[in-house]
Amino acid sequence: MKKYLSIFLSSVLSGFCITFGATVYLLCLANGKSNPDLMKVIGSFMFGIGLFSIIHYGLWLYTGKVGYVLDNKPIYFISLLVCFLGNAVGCLTLASLIGLTGQGEVLKAAATPIVEAKLNSTWYSIFIMSMMCGVMIYLAVDGHKKCQYTLGKVIFAFMPISLFILAGFEHVVANVAYFTYAGIFSWKAFGYFIIMLIGNGVGSIVFDGLIKSVEYFKKEKKEESSKAE
Numbered sequence: 001m002k003k004y005l006s007i008f009l010s011s012v013l014s015g016f017c018i019t020f021g022a023t024v025y026l027l028c029l030a031n032g033k034s035n036p037d038l039m040k041v042i043g044s045f046m047f048g049i050g051l052f053s054i055i056h057y058g059l060w061l062y063t064g065k066v067g068y069v070l071d072n073k074p075i076y077f078i079s080l081l082v083c084f085l086g087n088a089v090g091c092l093t094l095a096s097l098i099g100l101t102g103q104g105e106v107l108k109a110a111a112t113p114i115v116e117a118k119l120n121s122t123w124y125s126i127f128i129m130s131m132m133c134g135v136m137i138y139l140a141v142d143g144h145k146k147c148q149y150t151l152g153k154v155i156f157a158f159m160p161i162s163l164f165i166l167a168g169f170e171h172v173v174a175n176v177a178y179f180t181y182a183g184i185f186s187w188k189a190f191g192y193f194i195i196m197l198i199g200n201g202v203g204s205i206v207f208d209g210l211i212k213s214v215e216y217f218k219k220e221k222k223e224e225s226s227k228a229e
Contacts, residue, residue: 007079008086010060015090015173017059021050022091022177023098025165026110044165047174048158051137055144055157062087062173062197067138067204070212084197087173095180104181111181118175119188126170126192130199131206133169136160138204142211172196 025043032039054061062084069076099107118126143156164171172193179189 004079004082007060007082010058011062011083011086012090012093013057014054014059014061015087015092015176016094017050017053018061018087018171018173019050019091019094019098019177020053021047021161022174022181023095023103023107024049026107026114026178026181027103030106030110041162041166044162045158047165048161051140051161052154052157055141060086061137063134063137063171063200063204064141066201067134067142067208069201069205070208080201084173088176091173091176092180095177099181099183107181108183111178112184115175115179115182115184115189118170118178118192119184119186123192123195126195127199129168130170130172130196131203132167133164133171134200134203134205135207136164136169137171137200138207142208170196170199172200 024046028039028043028046029036032042051061051064053059054064060079060083062080065083066080069080098104121129137160140157140160143160144153147153147156163169175193175196179185
């Protein structure tokens with residue numbers, strides 16, 4: 001029980017971090033009407049501080065943890081469920097609080113068209129875009145972990161995040177913040193969150209599996225070369 005409580009609390013903090021990133025991104029969009037494209041790019045990079053903080057403090061984020069399913073036993077799925085619930089609680093709580101401030105109306109105006117566009121998309125579009133986001137988060141987390149250079153770690157933590165935002169990929173946790181700011185909740189939204197949850201997982205897990213396959217064949221080839229010598 002203590003293990004899952006620890007995961008839940010860590011996940012709530014991750015939800016806070018993602019909400020900070022989503023908030024600054026929305027404010028960049030809202031305050032950059034004179035040069036929306038530039039402000040969108042700036043906002044996408046600013047969003048990356050959320051994941052960078054999560055990685056730095058070793059917090060639990062569903063999209064950052066789901067890619068390692070193949071390295072764990074089936075019971076790991078319980079940890080992932082607790083993780084997502086914590087992420088959602090963190091985003092919902094902080095976004096609701098910030099929404100009560102003077103920035104609330106600005107954030108709602110910026111988030112509403114984003115949320116409406118998502119709800120007007122087909123379920124399979126949401127699923128595909130969620131898978132692509134899963135890949136981006138896996139690259140950010142695993143790349144940061146494996147890179148041996150400080151600058152490289154920073155690049156891995158920020159670039160995939162900027163890419164998934166600019167490409168419009170679907171991040172299930174970030175979307176909790178967007179939907180909360182927009183104040184739009186429905187059964188269709190709930191269904192789309194389930195699709196995004198699965199899509200993020202499938203994209204990350206499949207990519208991890210492909211990476212492991214490549215590494216396996218490289219190792220096998222190296223062993224064969226050693227034997228031949």
